[in-house]
Amino acid sequence: MTRAVVVDDSHFMRTVITDILESGDIDVVAEATDGREAVDVVAEHEPDVVTMDVEMPRMNGIEAVEEIMESTPTPILMLSAHTEDGAEATFEALDRGAVDVLAKPGGEVSTGISAIKDDLVETVKSVVRADPSTVDESTTDHDTPDVDDADEFVENPTVVIGASTGGPSVVENVLSGLPAEANLRILIVQHMPDSFTSRFAKRLDSRSEYDVREASDGDRIGGGEALVAKGDYHMVVSNYSSGRLRVKLNQDSERHGVRPAIDTTMESAAETISDSLTGVVLTGMGADGAAGIEAIKDAGGQTIAQDEETCSVFGIPARAIETGCVDEVMPEGRVARGILSTVRKST
Template structure:
C-alpha cells in the first residue's frame, strides 16, 4: 500500500485530503502544518509520496521541497492555488525537485474537492512511481544545437510533443534545443491543470528561441512559433494551408481521463498536416499518445519516444513503443537532435 504524508496549514484541507487518499487505498502515515514539520515528518515516517501545499508559515512548500530533496529524497505532489502567484511558485517547486502539480479547489471547497477526488488519487499513484534522478533537470538558458549555415531543413515541418508526469522540465529542454533555423511549427500537449498552462507557455517562451504562447480557439501559427494546449481543452488541428496551422479548442469528453489529450492533437495533426510531421512522446503515466503515434506513423510521419532511463515515469513512452510505431527511442537530452534529424533534408 502506498504511504503518504499530507502537508497543509489548513486543518480542514489536511482532513479532506487524508479522507480522499485513504478512501482511494492510500495510507496516510503523517501530517504536517508547515514546511519545517514536513521535513521532520518525511524523515520520521519515510513515506512513498508527499502532498505539499505551497503557501505556509515558517517554511513554505518550495523551501520544504528543496530541503526534503537534499536530505530524504521523496516523490512530492504540489497542491497549489488557482492563481498566477500559485502557478509561479509551483513551477519553482518543480525546479527544486517536486514531481507534479494538482490545482487545489477554489470557490465552494467541498464541491471542488469532490471534483478532484479521482485526480488526486491518480496523481499520487503516478508521482509515487517517479524516478527522482530525472526530476528537476531543466536548463536555465536555451541551448540550441549548433546548426551549420548550409544545413537544409524540410519546408513547413510540424512537431507535436506530448508529456505528462515529470514532463515540464523535459519539454523546456526540448524546445530550448530547437533552433529557429529549422522553422518548425510546434504543438505541445502537457497534462497540467487549466490554471497552469498559461504560465507554462510563458516559461517556454522565455527559455526557447521560439515564440510560444498558450493556445486560444482559432489560433494560427507559422514557422518559429509554438502553442501549448490550454488546460481542460483538447487542442484540435483544424486546418493547414500554406505552411500555417490552425487549431480549435474543444471541451469534448476526456480521453484516458485527461483533457487536453495528446492523442487528440496528434490524430488531428496526422489527418490535417500535409508536410513533414513528427510526433514525440515524453515521460508520463498512462496510455495517452500511443494512438496518436500510430496515427502519425500511418500518415507517413516520423515518431520519437523518450527512453526509460531518463523518464520520470516510463508509461506514456512505453505504451507508444509497444505499438511498434516508434522510429527511435532517445534519452531526453538527445530528443532535440532527434527531432531535427526527422526534418533535415538529405544531402
C-alpha cells in the same frame, strides 16, 4: 499499501486531504504543518509520496521540495491555488524536483477539494510511480544541438510534443534546445490543470527561441511559433495551408481520462498536415499518445520517444514503443537533437 505524508499549514485542509486519501486506500502515515516540519517528517517516515502545499510559514513548499529532494528523494505532488501567483510558485517547485501539480478548487483553504477527490487519489497514485532519481538528470547531461550555416532544413516542418507526469521541465528543456533556424511549427500537449497552461506557455516563451502561447480556438501558427493546448480542451489541427496551421478547441469527451489528449492532437495533425511531421512522446502515466504516434507514423511522419532511464514515469513512451511505430528512443537530453535530425534536408 501506498504510504503518504500530507503537508499543509491549514488543519482543515490536512484533515480533508487525509480523509480523501485514506478513502482511496492510501495510508497517511504523518502530517506536517509547514515545510521545515515536512523535511523532518519525510526523513523519519520515508513515505512513498508527499502532497505539498505551496504557501506555508517558516519554510514554503518550494524550499521544502528542494530540501526533501536533497535529503530524502521522494515523489511530491504540489497542491496549489487557482491563481497566477500560485501557478508561478508551483512551477518553481517543479523546477526543484516536484513531480506533478493539482489545483485546489476555491483557493488555499476550501471545501472544494472534496469535489476533485477522485482526481486527487488517482494523481497521488500516479505520482508514486515517479522515479525521483530522474530529477537531477533533467537538468544535466543536455546535448544542445549545434546549427551552422551549412545546415538546411525541410520546408514547413511541424512537431507535436506530448507529455504528462513529470513533463513540464522536460518539455521546457526540449524546447530550449530547438533553434529558431529550424523554423518549426510546434504543438504541445501537456496534461495539466486548466489554470496552469497559460503560465506554462509563458515560461516556455521566455525560455526558448520560439514564440509560445496558450492555444485559443481558431489560432493559426507558422514557422517559429508554438501553441500549448489549453487545459480542459482538446486541441485539434483543423486546417493546414501554405505552411500555416489552424487549431480548433473543443470539450469533447475525455480520452484516457484526460482533456487535452495527446492522441487527439497527433491524430488530427497526421490527417491534416501534408508537410514534414514529427511526433514526440515524453514522460508520463498512461497510454495517451500511443494511437497518435501510430497515426503519425502511418501518415509518413517520424517519431521519437523518451527512454525509460530519464523518464519520471515510463508509461506514455512505453505504450507508444509497444506499437512498433517509434523510430527513435532516446534520453531526454538528446530529444532536441533527435527532432532536428528529422527535419534536416538529406545530403
